[in-house]
Amino acid sequence: MATDAFARAKVNLTLHVTGRRADGYHLLDSLVVFAGVGDSVTAQDGAMSLTVDGPEAQALVGENLVTRAAALMGGARLHLEKRLPVASGIGGGSADAAATLRALERMGRPLPDPAAVLGLGADVPVCLLGRAVRMTGVGEGLEPVAVPPAWLVLANPRVAVSTPQVFRTLDGFGPPMPEVPAFADALALARWLHTTRNDMEPAAIRIAPVIADVKAALTALPGCLFARMSGSGATCFGLFGTEAEARAGAAALPAEWWTAAAPMEG
Template identity: 55%
Template sequence: MSVLAEAEARQAAPAKVNLFLHVTGRRADGYHLLDSLVVFAGAADAVGASAGAGLALTVQGPEAGALAAEPDNLVLRAARALAAAAGIEAHAALVLDKALPVASGIGGGSADAAAALRALNALWGVGWSEARLAELALPLGADIPACIASRPCRMGGVGEVLAPAPMLPPFGILLANPRVALATPAVFRARGGGFSRPASLPGGWADAAALARDLAALGNDLEAPAMRLCPPVTEVLAALRGLPGCLLARMSGSGATCFAIFATPGAAQQGAAALPGGWWRWGGGLHEAGG
């Protein structure tokens, strides 16, 4: 039996996908300003929380090995931050079921921290709102506020300025990673040139093809530097664009995970099955918040 089967609180930590990502400026403290349309895929880690004498974390699952040498997981830092802010003792047995690749541009660590905050918010009876949890989470990581709600959103600032996304049509999404970790700071350092303008988006799209057409006019400003640091990104993008039914392929976040948009989740699943077996790959639909 999985350890998570006995958890009193369990939260999904879905993959965060940047459908486009523009770097629009840089603050005096060195943090970059972004403009992005973010969605969350059905691919997800999971965090379980149950009563414990102290604060402990067990990491399991197919991608757990990549975190074995990590001395202080972001999940634990989030747990301690919530306990300190709520004025309670940090007592819980946490289990992270790791299914998403590490350092892959889909917000895995941020999603895990957000899921831990939601699980402990329930387990400890703190009762904080999403907005208050997001405020607490921002110092831990700029992606965590968006991951608290795990709903499609327009992301600005360094990641903390969140607005509702345009109305999205049903579509399928395929994620693929060549199993090469990319450190976000290194990708930003490798970026050259100036800054991009924020995107102009419509109020919504009638179907997946219309969404893909508009997104094709935008881009990911981190894609080119990531490809220089990690040439396999180029291979992944070429493979995705060659799949039948692919409407758009692009890198997510700072990479190396890339995504492809399809008309249906089923088409995305078929596409994932056709990719090389050595890559991490997943195909399906979007995460259903609250599910």
Template identity: 45%
Template sequence: MTTIKATAPAKINLTLHVTGQRTDGYHLLDSLVTFAEVGDVISATRAVDMRLTVSGHFAVGVPTDESNLILRAAEALRSVRGITMGAHLHLEKNLPHAAGIGGGSSDAAATLKLLAELWDVDPLPHDHDAVVALGADVPVCLRAPTPCRMRGIGDHLTDFTALPRAAMVLVNPGVEVPTPATFQGLKTKRNPSMGDLPTGATLPEFAAWLNEQRNDLHPPAAAIAPEIDEALTLLRNQRGVLWAGMSGSGATCVALVKDMGAARQVARPIQIRKGSWWVVPTPLLS
């Protein structure tokens, strides 16, 4: 039987402005989202039933029942497209849990694309109700690897193809930060939006623009996990780092550098100093 594979890349919020909250509880966001080359790997084989197995460095704790977003995404596609067949899915879990880099959402989005190919049906568009219902980050992850400006509850996307070429260093200090608790810790949920994006900027100009932006979830996340600020300090003290910030609701921190050579040089001393942390140099996809 034919098995096909797809990578679910880490989702990186270079900015994350919380601009409001709807009456139904959903938060309104304005975020510049890009993707890293590192990610989980999902494989799928046609089958009569639906089944999920998991391996990889971060496999422990990943559910394999219907609570997993991968299987929820599969069932959503089956329902919308009227599919009766199943699939055996396997997740190689390479990304840390509750890390602010969209691991579950990216897995779900990759599954939607993978199974549309496996079952030979039209893929679901990012703004389909069934996709939006899976979670705020699933629509933008369905656009990967294209960088996007994400607004609304994650359903209003605008491609942003003007990112300068760069690399990143991802640092997760090994602490999980629950997203609901981070949002609850916000002092205000009505903050200014990003404004205009820097079209045509050089990498130093783009980094300077990023330094003027925010991640509104950083303060409440750092209150839960002080290791976030420790990671940011380590990154900012490394030569060659043009910008560093927290992705999503944390605890993964991101440094922007000029190329993979610089990324490896930034990552190495942190890997040596913090052997238990997840520290990965990776290209910035665009």
């Protein structure tokens, strides 16, 4: 019997880089949410194999986190429907790995221990949890938070950005994120976001200046309450209060970009 799992896009509404451990891993403080758009993983018993299709499948080359995740749970026959752009700052590979773990868990297999899950990547634990959190440390600290109903427009200019390169280009470290309050609505969230940062955004823009154009285009859309780069880029998000504004905004962006309007999910 085959089991399916949805791999939702992970969005860093904030991303404060607060330091670096002796082993070289950076310390993060981030408000992470999910968007109702993503990839799909199908798993069934059998020898390890992976097939991939979908609109973004062609960009997926080399080792895949899906097979690494499945290997932790004994392997399986896997199929990945790839809809999220690769190396885009919205956790596509990590979400796929987490979806693989969930699909195999539904087949009755025990999940790997937390250290093994974290070993797949800093974003895999939060993607496995699958809800809004304040993420700290190197990805192991996950404190659930409440976020208000809202919509996101995601936009990627078809530029892949290397996360290690962005970390190497960082200006330095900053203070932690302020405490996350209770948000009455999307506007309250937007106002709070103005007091926060994505410390990777300036470095990513130096590497791929088009990111600044994407952020500006989102900011200019009617109804956009706030815009910022997610993760290490190049995908940026715009925060909207209503579905109609988000869908109209996504439709107005350049056709050559990857874009999506989706509910923000906590």
